[in-house]
Amino acid sequence: MRVSPLGRTATLALALAAALVVAAPVVIGTANAGEAESTIPAPALDSVAGLREQALASDLGYRITESLTTEVGPRLAGSEADARAVAWAVAKFKALGYDKVWTEPVTFPKWERRSESARIVGANAQPLTVTALGGSPAGTVEAEVVRFADLAALEAAPVGSLAGKIAFIDYRMERARDGRGYGPGSRVRSGGPSAAIRAGAAAFVMRSAGTDSHRNPHTGITRFDDDLTPVPSAALSVPDADQLARLLALGPVRLRLALDCGWDGEYTSQNVIGQIDGSAHPEEVVLIGGHLDSWDLGTGAVDDGAGVGITMAAGALIGRLPQRPARSIRVVAFANEEQGLHGGKAYAEAHKDQVHRHVIGAESDFGAGRIYGYSSSAPAYAEAADRAIAEALAPLGIEHMPGQGGPGPDIGPIAAKGAAWARLAQDGTDYFDLHHTPDDTLDKIDPQALAQNVAAYAVFAYLAASIENAQGFGFGSAPKAEDTSTIGK
Incomplete structure (x- = not known):
């Protein structure tokens, strides 16, 4: 909805x-x-x-x-x-x-989901709970993660500055009776992948557009601007986004994202x-x-x-x-x-x-x-x-x-x-x-x-x-x- x-x-x-x-x-x-x-x-x-x-x-x-x-x-x-x-x-x-x-x-x-996984590799290696965003293509990317606080910060990234990297938007959605917090959260999902591609990123991940604290990622449809080649795009559960942010505060983090999904007629x-x-x-x-x-x-x-x-x-x-x-x-x-x-x-x-x-x-x-x-x-x-x-x-x-x-x-x-x-x-x-x-x-x-x-x-x-x-x-x-x-x- x-x-x-x-x-x-x-x-x-x-x-x-x-x-x-x-x-x-x-x-x-x-x-x-x-x-x-x-x-x-x-x-x-x-x-x-x-x-x-x-x-x-x-x-x-x-x-x-x-x-x-x-x-x-x-x-x-x-x-x-x-x-x-x-x-x-x-x-x-x-x-x-x-x-x-x-x-x-x-x-x-028709879009199909077949499998999905994410894992921090190297130091502090561990799995993360993730789900592909609807409309994402398949692909496996292993690269350094770059964190952005919100969509505007990623959109401001210079062209090519994320070459070969994974963009991560760590925007926390606000809870409200009328759902008003979902607007900014859903815009991260719909606009984040294209902003990541314009900055040269090889993949995109986001904190789920959700208000829970459970290890359940939130899926949903995303979009790619017509002039761009789509890249694998996924959402982390809220606790896993927290985990990734803490690890990034300690130093560089490499993430392996593997998605098997895509459009099929x-x-x-x-x-x-x-x-x-x-x-x-x-x-x-x-x-x-x-x-x-x-x-x-x-x-x-x-x-x-x-x-x-x-x-x-x-x-x-x-x-x-x-x-x-x-x-x-x-x-x-x-x-x-x-x-x-x-x-x-x-x-x-x-x-x-x-x-x-x-x-x-x-x-x-x-x-x-x-x-x-x-x-x-x-x-x-x-x-x-x-x-x-x-x-x-x-x-x-x-x-x-x-x-x-x-x-x-x-x-x-x-x-x-x-x-x-x-x-x-x-x-x-x-x-x-x-x-x-x-x-x-x-x-x-x-x-x-x-x-x-x-x-x-x-x-x-x-x-x-x-x-x-x-x-x-x-x-x-x-x-x-x-x-x-x-x-x-």
């Missing part, structure tokens, strides 16, 4: 909205002066408390997450398990009683989609979802089996209500988010002519911690509906936080085409202890916290699908309060 660099204030976001006049609303349409106020009908508001309590008492989200992580396990995009995950999702949507279930193709380059996976049809306007949809793929070190429970379980369960519980909302609930299990938002981009492209039929979209892709905040890109004429949703979420301990946040990573591409977005902000205090590591497993999920997430998504989706005076929704272009395109990757 990818984390947003949070921090833009509500005042600034509202000022931008006023300056731009238009916004991607919580209901369909352009934000023209004089348009009728969008509201939520009283019967929907009256019935939502029962849905909320039913979801809190249900273990459906946990059981779905357990099924995915147990029966499929890790789901690296393009792997054999990717195909099994797609089959699992189709079968699960059908078993949950969704009215429509279908798949849409998503094609992308193309692969076509699938976005898997389940829909609960609306009672009056089934062609208009509220879009929720999570991504089906995961990295291969753990079983992809918090990233993003939980998001799949939360949104699948929320849609299923709405589908079991005696009275359906007016519009459809569409749940997407997105393909290959981890390596470049491929599923979200494919969905946006496939549905670019139906953006106006997407009432609003929200994605669960930040683990399984309790949701503490709600915000959306609602314009002025949808404020009443937005407040009503926030008030219905308040009994779950969720604060209305207008003007904050932005679309989830796979929602981002269709939001860029004008669709409205909502953010249900999860507590990510511990998320980066587990993210992209072997420790991302089912036992780390609190079933009660997961049920609170299911309740929040069910309440949000049900009320958004019940809005009256929806005015052509996704035509507006929302000011981007925050860019979430870096969440969790």
